[in-house]
Amino acid sequence: MTEGKFVYFFGDGKAEGRADMKNLLGGKGANLAEMTNLGVPVPAGFTISTEVCTAYYENNKKYPKGLWQQIEENINKIEQVMGAEFGDPDNPLLVSVRSGARISMPGMMDTVLNLGLNDQTVQGLIKQSGSERFSYDSYRRFVQMYSNVVLGIKGEEFEKLLKKKKASRGVKKDTGLDAAALKEVVAEYKALVKDETGQDFPDDPKQQLDKAIGAVFESWNTERAIQYRKINNIPGHWGTAVNVQSMVFGNLGDDSGTGVAFTRDPATGERVFFGEYLLNAQGEDVVAGIRTPHPINKAQKKGNSHLSSLEEEMPEVYQELESIYQRLEQHYADMQDIEFTIQKGKLYLLQTRTGKRTAASAIKIAVDMVNEGLIDKHTAILRVEPQQLDQLLHPTIDPEAKLDIIAKGLPASPGAAVGQVVFTAEHAVKEAERDKKVILVRTETSPEDIAGMHAAKGILTSRGGMTSHAAVVARGMGKCCVAGCGAISVDEAAKKFTVGNVTVSEGDYITLNGSTGEVILGKAQLVEPELSDDFATLMSWVDEVRTLKVRTNADTPEDSQVAIGFGAEGIGLCRTEHMFFGEDRLPTVRRMIMANNKEERLIALKGLLPMQKGDFKEIFKVMKDLPVTIRLLDPPLHEFLPKKEDLDKDPGLSAEDKKTILKKAASLHEVNPMLGHRGCRLGITYPEIYEMQVQAIFEAACELAQEGYTIIPEVMIPLVGHIEELRFTKKSAVKVAEEVMQRCGVNLEYQIGTMIEVPRAALTADEIATEAEFFSFGTNDLTQMTFGFSRDDAGVFLPAYVEKGILPDDPFISIDQNGVGQLVEMAVKKGRASRPNLKFGICGEHGGDPKSVEFCHRIGLTYVSCSPYRVPIARLAAAHAVLKEN
């Protein structure tokens, strides 16, 4: 690049750039230009293009010829628009110098504010602001920021000087230092610079500007920025633009002020102009919380009627602001979050951006904007993040319920949970496997507790704040959590916690309110979340768009009912083992396991048959004509045997009985139960177990068919890795199914399929598809085996992996598309090649993760299946997937 246009001006309603020039001007520069062109009053400035950055690096870190001349010309333009002059000791123009790449890289690159100050111009600032203290403080900050960013002197050196000054003046806070002290600090800072660099601090504003621009270019290639780009796949050759913009001040008197506003209510989505402001203040005063911000208009005053609104104080400015916000919202067709400053009665917009909002608000705004004709339905769908819905879908405590609140902690993760108290993660896992609802109570949690946190309905800790491990992890899991509840004293060894004179022991019920932090004794009544009409409207649009079906993982009629309410289109995974843990079944299940031979086992299985049949009937009834995929027994048998501790507690057992049980348990012990005698391996060594289950399924279905139901059972064989495993178990299942149907005189449509959860199954999916009528990807186990990670044990190293950047995400939360996903995709291709009408689903927990759902859509699955509460999330994600691929 030898010569050309390097610099793009914006100001006074005219800009040389546009929103679509992001590649050239960076995101910030393009937006400032766009706002200016919209007639929004933006402090004047200019953008040095990204091409200059590229040229700078190609040209041995030298500016291209002609750049400086263009900068000077544009400085002149700013001076004209702003009525101030660079270096003018009476009314000095001060500017900010900021980086701005094509994509925002928050915190990665440096900024210099108040550039243009020196011993002369500070006098002008005093004159304009009327405050010597403010002016010297601005000066001090400028010297520190410039020295750090441009000259590379560590910030802490300046902090030391400041601290020393405070000590010498006997004050604790920076605000305790008066103008004279700050003036001394400036001098001391400059002496430090001379000491460190051997040169005087530059007083010439143009020299300041020249160096600051170079420093921004340099910041593009810091170690930190390179690392960030690598992680986020941003090419180094993009370069950054530099934005030079005049400073405006909201603290130049009572005709000045500053504020922030949203074009609609970010909490509810209501269509009201919503914001806060302060007169004679800087931006940081509004957010710092030292002064209470005023409402922006009368409509918002409500409880704070003594605070005057901007609408009342400066009606003209307010009018202008209102007209601007409408223009901006109209232009961007989305709710905006705007920052403004009033300098001596003149309104400036500093920034407008898409406003963050709650889930409820996002839905309302999206639906309203469609009704207002501002956006179309597809845009509305994309405006709501699937994961966000999680906030809306959790149960809450019945507001009518009488509660015995025993303590209050931090409301660390929303929702409510009822359960029996456990004190170790391991215990939580064990109880959850038995379908018990538990609350995990710990002094504080650590990565080793992850599995237990996952298994628990809610988490209560006595230590740690809103960003403690428990709080962060629970929010990530969408799980109710009360953290840092200092009132309770946890004795993990004694398995109890106390609060005042109340003692809560292991097994006692408590209720948590993660939205208020309340800890409640006993089981409070929970109510299902009420979903707005807007939610229903949005979801109806979602369903028009998506092609991926959404089923649910449910093992009980209750869960099935909830899922149907959330729009589930069938059950993708009904785990039969959970039915075995019921108190009325466990003794029979254990008799079956303890059987010394096939005959004894058959007797026990005969006892289980009517129970299983009953289970299936109830679920079929709820699901009506929707498909139900039932997985045959999967876990290793030892999981159903009692532990030694539990045995000792049982008075009904003789010493001999206990010995026998312990001996059996020992004989079933496995080194790696995850890779042991489970799934279809059980069905092959003990075919009678699967035969009983298939009989129960088909007897239930046939009897309901006789009552007029349309039942479509899908029998799923778990843990198949070899076609012969499926052939063997399918053959016996078909035999039993046909026998039952013949006996009942009923002819049902049914399918027999398999989980694809062992890598080998995916690798040989072409063979397996010759027998399987559907594939359901069990991505939990598939992830475990493909990575060689035991989920129960990975807690020790997985957090370090994510932290050190070895893994981008926890692969148990979002599917590892490169590895595990590659296997899934391979299995889909191979399976479809063998059997073109093969049905594909996913029933691992990834089925409720938006990123994973989009992946499932992309590779052509038929459905995803997830927990009932995540069904709407999956539906929305499936619609996003369609819209994003167009």
Place this chain on the structure above:
Amino acid sequence: MTEGKFVYFFGDGKAEGRADMKNLLGGKGANLAEMTNLGVPVPAGFTISTEVCTAYYENNKKYPKGLWQQIEENINKIEQVMGAEFGDPDNPLLVSVRSGARISMPGMMDTVLNLGLNDQTVQGLIKQSGSERFSYDSYRRFVQMYSNVVLGIKGEEFEKLLKKKKASRGVKKDTGLDAAALKEVVAEYKALVKDETGQDFPDDPKQQLDKAIGAVFESWNTERAIQYRKINNIPGHWGTAVNVQSMVFGNLGDDSGTGVAFTRDPATGERVFFGEYLLNAQGEDVVAGIRTPHPINKAQKKGNSHLSSLEEEMPEVYQELESIYQRLEQHYADMQDIEFTIQKGKLYLLQTRTGKRTAASAIKIAVDMVNEGLIDKHTAILRVEPQQLDQLLHPTIDPEAKLDIIAKGLPASPGAAVGQVVFTAEHAVKEAERDKKVILVRTETSPEDIAGMHAAKGILTSRGGMTSHAAVVARGMGKCCVAGCGAISVDEAAKKFTVGNVTVSEGDYITLNGSTGEVILGKAQLVEPELSDDFATLMSWVDEVRTLKVRTNADTPEDSQVAIGFGAEGIGLCRTEHMFFGEDRLPTVRRMIMANNKEERLIALKGLLPMQKGDFKEIFKVMKDLPVTIRLLDPPLHEFLPKKEDLDKDPGLSAEDKKTILKKAASLHEVNPMLGHRGCRLGITYPEIYEMQVQAIFEAACELAQEGYTIIPEVMIPLVGHIEELRFTKKSAVKVAEEVMQRCGVNLEYQIGTMIEVPRAALTADEIATEAEFFSFGTNDLTQMTFGFSRDDAGVFLPAYVEKGILPDDPFISIDQNGVGQLVEMAVKKGRASRPNLKFGICGEHGGDPKSVEFCHRIGLTYVSCSPYRVPIARLAAAHAVLKEN
């Protein structure tokens, strides 16, 4: 098929078929034709082609038109050649009717002998044989066989009648029945047939023949045969041929006889004609062991000089036999196993086939035949089965050693082993991990013991025979075993066994001789196997042919030395953890594990550094300029901590110490250690461990380099599943390596590579190859994860899997080419695409399995690595792979 040639005659030196007509005539028919054409006297007969079988099934189980006429014509030809007539009461022609498919299907299809007998022709047989008893016995057997094969009457019905007859005559054995009794039996058999079928037993020989041919066709489609074909991939449309051949008898007087012979000695391979015969006897008499067979020639008489040889008894017949054997060996260019019968002075060859032989014999014959110009080197190589070499490569007990033999059991699996006694499989595994040599002693073994049997050097059981679980499995593993040693009394609970007044306790040394069944107290001196010059010659040809390199898995200088002796071309896997189990290291290793922080850990690691360095130096010295691949620490740390039982025994530990150790052990406990905190996961959480190991490797290499050695260290990172894991650990390894080399002033060639043992590593091999300089497939773990089989636990179901035909082989013995192999092949392709000069090896136990070695060659690996004693097996298998692909 309407009309054509259905039947192919052979006899009297002329046959219509040839050896290359197997598809049409089946294996047996083609061979009989070939022998006839060679001028070998074969009893005349004819073959009905496989096309007839196909036509039979296509034509609704009817013979094609014209078949019977051709059969009658050929019967006439036989009659002329043999000088006997079908149905002639004076000199009857008797025939056998046998199936014969393209590929031998042993035991799958039926045979009828002595066809042509009835109440008239039996008189002719009496006349010819001079024995009424023999003739009625033949008649009885014919009726039973025919009724069973052709008429479908169960054999046991006939056995009942025979039993009854013996009871009535007061004799116990069949041979106790005289001619009269047997005649009665024939009548009773026929009455049974009438009873069962409502029809008389067919007396007409032609009717007998007609039905027998149909029965052979039918036997092609029995359930059993279909199953066999399915397992062996034999298409059903191939069909079977039917061979009708005249019977000859070796028991028609002292001018008749029968025998078997080998064209060379099957035990030693020596070029001598070697065989046994009996005069006036049937084939079964030779093998039944009731009469002692005579040597075939004078050369063989040796110790049995009182037995007359065929050479002496019938010199002309012997001369003819000698000329025939030479012709056959010359023609087939391989050692033959022949069966002959002399009927009234006339020699008939009944069969010739490739003779089975020992490994030593196979090698000698192959090398001799090359020297004789009979075969070329490539054929010689293919004549020795790689697996067979195992017999030759095991150590044996020094014949000079004085032995304290305390018991003798069955010589169940050859070789010798010395080790400390353990009584449980689990204990065997644990001790082996600590590099201890153990002998597993059990009352009997079961599938649960597999891992322990694998870990032990030898196995001793007090119960079970040559086909007991212990014997079969040990032979499969090529592991020394003495089974069924009833003299010893095993008390597994008390951890001891007794024999007479000797008590052997856990930890005591014993020696087993698996070739003699001897159990020896103490450590006997073992000697390495001595290999013949022929072996060396053959292996030199092997090395000319093969392209796949063969390395060894060795962790000690001793093992490395053995492997070099066997032709290893480097170390493919040197496991460093085995070095940690040494008695002098374990305390330091434990200190490292118990460390509360990095500082304490570094102190312990500093103590380990010189030990590790010493280990590597010793191994490098043995391997000289051959490459050595060293795997950094792999197992989970808890494996190095003592168990509670062991702790209690240690008097040096305070109660407090024990508590601390147990607490640490508990904190390191894992649910699925196989998928837990091990391999590079340790190297990432505790980088200092790998840093110490890399330092030790490079200090050792540099110091030896200074002494003039050429060391090429290859550092291998285990359990990588994600490119970032390798990037992280490689970076730190390179840093340490470069530091050491700089410090020592030495510049070594070295490589850093990775195990591919996690499915995800294979799936993302293209990414991983950007960092890895070599791949070594750890197919043990890869098999575990790809199947989801824990090797430690699969013993419960894997035997049932192989038995039920769900898996063709144990995938831990022979690589699963479809699944695991697919991943390996994928990784090779992807890896090579990223880095064309990438080196590929395999270091799982499959590296010593011939089938797996051939697979490795086919997919283009650079080398296989296996245990020292399997190196020659792998070399030979690699040569086979080359020769088979041409």
